[in-house]
Amino acid sequence: MEQKIITGNQAVAHAVRLSKTQVVSAYPITPQTTVMETLAEMWAAGEYTGEYVNVESEYTALSYCIGAAYAGARAFTASSAHGLAYMHELIHWAAGARLPLVMTNANRAMGAPWCIESDQLDSLSQRDTGWIQFYCANVQEILDTVILAFRLAEEVHTPVMVCYDGFYLSHTYEAVNIPSPEVISQFLPNPRTQALFDLQTPTNHHGLVGSEAMSQLMQVRFKAMARVFDRYNLLNTQYAGITRRSYPAVEYSGPENAKTLFVTAGGMAQTIKSFFSSTEREEALVRIKMFRPFPMEDIRRYLAQSHVERIILVDRNVCMGVGGIFAQEVRAALAGLSGLPEMVELNLAGGLDLTPELLSKALLAVQEGEKMIWAVNLL
Amino acid sequence: MGGEPLMKQVFNDIPQEEYMLSGHTACPGCSAALSIRHATKALGKETVFVITACCFSIISGQLPLRTFELNVFHCPFPSAASTGSGLKRGLAAMGDTTTQVVVLAGDGGTFDIGLQGLSAAAERNEDIIFICYDNEAYMNTGMQRSSATPFGSKSATSPAPKVKENPKKDIMKIIEAHAIPYAATATVAYPKDLLAKFQKAKTIKGFRFFHILCPCPPGWGVESDQTVELSRLAVETGVFPLYEVENGEVTLNVTPQTLRPVADYLGSQRRFSTLSAEDISKIQATIDRSWQALLNRSNTAEIQEG
Numbered sequence: 001m002e003q004k005i006i007t008g009n010q011a012v013a014h015a016v017r018l019s020k021t022q023v024v025s026a027y028p029i030t031p032q033t034t035v036m037e038t039l040a041e042m043w044a045a046g047e048y049t050g051e052y053v054n055v056e057s058e059y060t061a062l063s064y065c066i067g068a069a070y071a072g073a074r075a076f077t078a079s080s081a082h083g084l085a086y087m088h089e090l091i092h093w094a095a096g097a098r099l100p101l102v103m104t105n106a107n108r109a110m111g112a113p114w115c116i117e118s119d120q121l122d123s124l125s126q127r128d129t130g131w132i133q134f135y136c137a138n139v140q141e142i143l144d145t146v147i148l149a150f151r152l153a154e155e156v157h158t159p160v161m162v163c164y165d166g167f168y169l170s171h172t173y174e175a176v177n178i179p180s181p182e183v184i185s186q187f188l189p190n191p192r193t194q195a196l197f198d199l200q201t202p203t204n205h206h207g208l209v210g211s212e213a214m215s216q217l218m219q220v221r222f223k224a225m226a227r228v229f230d231r232y233n234l235l236n237t238q239y240a241g242i243t244r245r246s247y248p249a250v251e252y253s254g255p256e257n258a259k260t261l262f263v264t265a266g267g268m269a270q271t272i273k274s275f276f277s278s279t280e281r282e283e284a285l286v287r288i289k290m291f292r293p294f295p296m297e298d299i300r301r302y303l304a305q306s307h308v309e310r311i312i313l314v315d316r317n318v319c320m321g322v323g324g325i326f327a328q329e330v331r332a333a334l335a336g337l338s339g340l341p342e343m344v345e346l347n348l349a350g351g352l353d354l355t356p357e358l359l360s361k362a363l364l365a366v367q368e369g370e371k372m373i374w375a376v377n378l379l
Numbered sequence: 380m381g382g383e384p385l386m387k388q389v390f391n392d393i394p395q396e397e398y399m400l401s402g403h404t405a406c407p408g409c410s411a412a413l414s415i416r417h418a419t420k421a422l423g424k425e426t427v428f429v430i431t432a433c434c435f436s437i438i439s440g441q442l443p444l445r446t447f448e449l450n451v452f453h454c455p456f457p458s459a460a461s462t463g464s465g466l467k468r469g470l471a472a473m474g475d476t477t478t479q480v481v482v483l484a485g486d487g488g489t490f491d492i493g494l495q496g497l498s499a500a501a502e503r504n505e506d507i508i509f510i511c512y513d514n515e516a517y518m519n520t521g522m523q524r525s526s527a528t529p530f531g532s533k534s535a536t537s538p539a540p541k542v543k544e545n546p547k548k549d550i551m552k553i554i555e556a557h558a559i560p561y562a563a564t565a566t567v568a569y570p571k572d573l574l575a576k577f578q579k580a581k582t583i584k585g586f587r588f589f590h591i592l593c594p595c596p597p598g599w600g601v602e603s604d605q606t607v608e609l610s611r612l613a614v615e616t617g618v619f620p621l622y623e624v625e626n627g628e629v630t631l632n633v634t635p636q637t638l639r640p641v642a643d644y645l646g647s648q649r650r651f652s653t654l655s656a657e658d659i660s661k662i663q664a665t666i667d668r669s670w671q672a673l674l675n676r677s678n679t680a681e682i683q684e685g
């Protein structure tokens with residue numbers, strides 16, 4: 001193990017290298033670009049020994065990985081915003097074909113107008129594609145999650161999207177423990193060395209089916225997704241045994257009997273935590289790491305408690321006509337329960353920076369009874 | 380008299396192995412099915428197909444049925460070349476450098492929606508064979524106009540009198556511009572030529588492109604027994620010359636002494652029923668120019684086939 005000061009994007013590249021990835025398809029888009037630049041440097045230096053292919057679009061970046069995974073190879077690509085949207089039909093296809101791909105997404109706003117700031121609408125718009133989705137809170141977690149993602153994807157035959165805040169994490173340097181290849185090989189099996197298909201056993205893969213077969217296949221995928229919670233918890237425990245770092249699907253931090261809970265995802269959790277510690281506040285934080293499948297039971301366990309009086313749902317995205325998307329999911333998870341606490345939304349759509357000052361102002365607005373607080377109005 | 384019957388003489392060089400099962404769902408007289416059947420005879424067992432959205436999404440069989448005695452992977456419409464390239468690269472990463480990855484796309488998946496990925500795969504000189512079977516419209520969805528639809532053709536989305544105003548895109552010129560090792564045209568009317576080209580392509584490393592003209596009875600408005608004859612007419616009139624481009628060098632494979640008039644080719648097809656005499660003259664002039672241009676830059680090697 002070595003410790004290095006690296007960015008979130010560089011952490012992804014280290015994880016891809018350590019995972020002995022066999023095929024990487026590369027296409028630039030801000031703020032993801034330095035993932036692919038770092039991997040290119042590792043490739044040129046002989047540290048990354050798989051195939052590295054410069055493609056002409058994100059559409060090809062993902063279809064290239066789909067082809068590589070058809071062969072049985074461990075494949076990776078990365079994207080952001082419009083690149084992710086451009087891949088959309090392939091994101092569906094990869095999940096339908098049960099391919100164990102891993103893709104990282106540095107969250108960025110969707111135009112128009114052009115905006116490269118860290119709104120999460122890009123990956124949240126891919127919610128229903130059938131991928132597992134994680135949201136990371138710091139640079140170390142990005143590295144570890146990518147490695148966990150490869151193992152999880154291969155065990156449940158479902159692709160994994162690892163998301164993290166553009167710039168706030170993609171470009172921020174943090175001290176990161178980089179495990180040795182020997183340590184990672186204890187956790188992640190070596191990739192395949194033989195094709196998944198057999199020339200002697202011809203098969204018509206992913207061809208036309210009728211509605212009954214399609215429905216059966218979708219049910220199989222639905223059940224596989226339900227197994228992800230247990231599988232992930234097990235893998236997380238195993239990974240923690242090797243690295244002493246653990247990332248529960250939903251993380252609770254703060255006093256046990258807190259009356260007010262902040263609920264958020266991604267790097268904003270770090271700001272909220274440091275805000276608590278610097279102001280000795282009595283609120284607690286619930287951070288949602290796993291977004292698909294959505295950890296409803298954990299959410300109910302932490303949020304539907306008699307001592308909780310108020311929940312502040314902090315989203316850096318917005319679904320027009322509804323509200324923050326994590327907020328929407330939390331409300332759905334709590335639906336039907338009686339005696340629920342008051343729910344307030346703090347919305348930073350557009351990629352606004354969540355600062356301690358903003359949090360203080362937001363708490364005042366909460367006191368004044370506002371239910372949908374636009375952070376931009378507090379600047 | 381003695382000797383073998385003519386048909387047997389013609390076909391006795393064609394391998395007996397079959398990689399397409401009979402009873403598949405292609406339309407009667409489908410020259411695309413016939414072309415690919417012959418292509419697979421040359422390609423052989425160590426072949427994996429990547430098939431994009433096209434007639435072969437259907438012809439290859441609805442699960443659990445299958446038509447090919449080869450592995451087939453389906454992929455979304457614009458992704459033929461990139462999925463095929465990824466598959467080949469994935470195999471290479473695992474040490475398999477011998478399995479041929481063959482991409483199958485119609486003219487829509489080649490000339491239109493697949494062009495970007497195709498161009499990029501050609502530019503990277505990916506080690507795959509890309510087959511465009513060109514029936515000159517979106518035939519699987521019911522004959523809508525593509526950029527491969529010829530000037531003056533009716534289609535479901537260019538009905539008379541709004542027939543196609545623009546000429547067909549010259550895909551071979553576009554492909555040639557990528558300086559790939561091998562590109563060839565072929566039709567089922569010249570099966571030995573088609574087989575020989577696939578046999579040659581198998582021995583070449585890098586990006587290999589096939590443009591196969593495939594007359595389509597329901598789409599073109601011809602009888603199902605006319606497709607081979609039309610394929611031959613397309614060559615004899617210069618509508619679709621048979622040639623190869625190897626590292627920039629052009630070889631004409633069939634060189635008629637004089638071209639037959641294009642009206643012989645157009646006349647029997649209902650899709651061209653609204654062409655005026657003036658339109659036909661215009662088409663003839665275009666063919667005369669492009670044929671001369673091809674002659675000027677090619678080596679010729681005449682092939683006689685029965």
